Amino acid sequence: MSAVTAKDVKALRDRTGAGFMDCRQALVEADGDFEKAEEILRVRGAAQAAKRGGRETAEGVVQSYIHAGNKIGVLVEVDCETDFVARNERFIEFAWDLALHVAAAVPIAVSDEDIPAEDREREVRIATEQAADRPENVRERIVQGKVEKWLDDVVLLRQKHVNEDKHGGKTIEELRAALASETGENVVIRRFARFAVGG
Numbered sequence: 001m002s003a004v005t006a007k008d009v010k011a012l013r014d015r016t017g018a019g020f021m022d023c024r025q026a027l028v029e030a031d032g033d034f035e036k037a038e039e040i041l042r043v044r045g046a047a048q049a050a051k052r053g054g055r056e057t058a059e060g061v062v063q064s065y066i067h068a069g070n071k072i073g074v075l076v077e078v079d080c081e082t083d084f085v086a087r088n089e090r091f092i093e094f095a096w097d098l099a100l101h102v103a104a105a106v107p108i109a110v111s112d113e114d115i116p117a118e119d120r121e122r123e124v125r126i127a128t129e130q131a132a133d134r135p136e137n138v139r140e141r142i143v144q145g146k147v148e149k150w151l152d153d154v155v156l157l158r159q160k161h162v163n164e165d166k167h168g169g170k171t172i173e174e175l176r177a178a179l180a181s182e183t184g185e186n187v188v189i190r191r192f193a194r195f196a197v198g199g
Helices: 006-016 020-029 034-052 089-105 117-130 136-154 172-183
Strands: 059-066 072-080 188-196
Touching: 006 020, 006 034, 020 034, 059 089, 072 089, 089 172, 089 188, 117 136
Parallel strands: none
Antiparallel strands: 059 072, 072 188
16 A cells, blocks of 8 residues: 555645545545545545535525626525634635526526426426427427426526536536535525516
8 A cells, every 4th residue: 555645635635625634534545546536535525415414504694796787686595504614705705606697597496396386387288288299108208308408497506507617517506515515514505586677
C-alpha cells in the first residue's frame, strides 16, 4: 500500500471540496488512486446526503432577486440546519442563483409532489388527445413521456440551471445535493414566489 501524503490529501480536497479526514480515508482505501478515491467520496457523499434528508431544517435565508428593468422579482426560501451554514457565503450564493433561475425559468412548483393535481390531470388529458392517432400499444408510453417532459420544464428541482456556463447543465436538485454534501447539512428549497408586472 502506498503512503498517503498531505500533498495528496490537499490535491483531492481541491478537486472534491470534501473534508481533510474524508479525503485521507478515501485515498487510503483507494491505495492512492485519485480517480477511485474521488468515486469513494462521491458514493459516500450521496449516502450521507440521503441520511441528512430527514434532519430538521430550522435555519436558512430568504433571498431576493429583482431583474433588470424592475419588471420581475423573486423571493426564495432555502433552509438548512444551522445558522453557521445559513451565513456561509456559498449557501447565500446558492440561494441568490436560485432566485435568478426562478426569474428566468418560471417553474410552477418546487417538486413533483407540489404540482397541483388539476395541472397534472390537464397535461395527461392533452397528451392523451395528442397520442390518440398512435398505435394503442405505444400510447401509454407516449403520454408518460410527454408528462415527464412537461414536469422537467415546470418543476424547479428537475430544471437545469439557466446559467449553463456557471453550472454546466446541472439540475437544481444536483446543485442542491452538492451543496448539502459540501456543507454536511440537509439543504431544503422550501418555497418561492415570482412576481411579474402585469402578470
